[in-house]
Amino acid sequence: MIVKTEAIVLKSKKYRETSKLVTFYTKRYGKINGIIKGARNVKNKFGSSLEPLSYVMIVFYKKESTQLHLVTQCDLLKAFKSISQDLDKLEPALKIIELVYKVMHDEEENEKLFNLLNQTLFAIETNNRNFANLFFLFEIKLGEILGYQYNFQNCGKCGVDIYNNGDEVRQIVFDYSKGSLLCVDCIQYSVHPQKMPVRIFKILNRIEKTEEIDSVTNLIITRQDGNEIGKFLFDYLRYHISSLKELKSEKVFSQLF
Template sequence: MINKTKAIVLKRMDFRETSLICTFLTQDFGKVKGILKGIRADSKKFASSVEPFSVNEIIYYPVKTGELHLVSAAELEENFTNIRNDLNLMNIANYLLDLTDSLLAVEDKNTDIYKLLFKSLDALNNQKDATKVQTIFQIRALFYSGFKPHLDSCVSCSNQLDFQVKFSNAYGGLLCSKCMQKDKQSRSIFRGTIATIMHIEKNNFDTLMNMGLHPQIKKELKIILSNFIEFHLEKRLKTQKVINQIDKRINETVKL
């Protein structure tokens, strides 16, 4: 059997002298790992250099045992050149790849995340608000992969939420006033931030790119989401660290 599908490159790694091992997010088969033999020895053998976040049409032979398939063809369809010419956009695109890779298990079909990643890269490439793209991606990727925070009732006692609530990473959502002392690390959160997360979960990408985001909510979302994701993925995503360092440097420059 041969599989043919569109695929976004999540990760690439040199293998031996002449080959590459790539992790792809495919449109039809989920996250797939494959070896491209001889690609580094003969650049014309494949019609793509399979750079991270490029979109390719790939053909591969699924192996029966293990998860490393043999990729026989890769043809470049979209390279997102504008992203590659901008360091900040590159860092955000790499973060989206890293998050996708961490959220998904191999060979677990997820067409929604494929579409979301493609649309997010396309928006970055068209110079849309990069922070907004990142926020929408984080919330919708958590939603599609089953990691979404619990926001519609108290995550601990299931009671309706009262006026005072706190957001808990450990419990994975909102705690009511009676339960909030169960997690000393839980933090207060604006009503508007909760409403924005729920709004982003319910609407499609194009609609969301047109919504306004209050700077204060944008800022709070950034903190809440990166802490939540870090907590649940049990490691700080390397790319998130890079973005934090750049943010810090920008802020320092502004102060000067």
């Protein structure tokens, strides 16, 4: 069956003498692996469309018997030029595609995730500050798409509004097993509690409640709080997905700065 779909290139590597093995996140079929014959010939028709982060339209032979498909066409719909020229933008963008690569299974359609991926990359490309916030928002929304709960407003046990309960000046925890905060009275029921300053939970609450994706870049988060939020969100994903290993792009960029 010959099929056509929009896709984001997640990963690209050499394959045999002249070909490339490329992993795409597609709109219609989820994550797929494709062989592109002749992609490494000097004269090839693919140009930069096979580089990671490219937004492309691909045509491939979809076979039921294999998870490696022959891609015959790959046309660039959008090169994220601003991302490729700015390390501050490149970092969250590469972390996002690595996360999708690691978390998603092959050939499971998820249009919601494709749209989130695409919209977040466009937001990184077109905004001009606080790009890390877009990565945090992506992690939360990715978790929600996968079925994990995030509630930074109400107690996961009794439902009370944490910030209207006087709890903001007292100790509260996030319970991993509930995906929710627990109020002072319910802390005793926590299974896997994570303590953090209330200030950080409030920032997370604002990010989680963001509906218009670009607006999250208006939020100013200190580097120290950002580090804590980054670690917390990744650990929470890892609590649900035990096979998830540390992101290589995280390591590379932490050594750069």
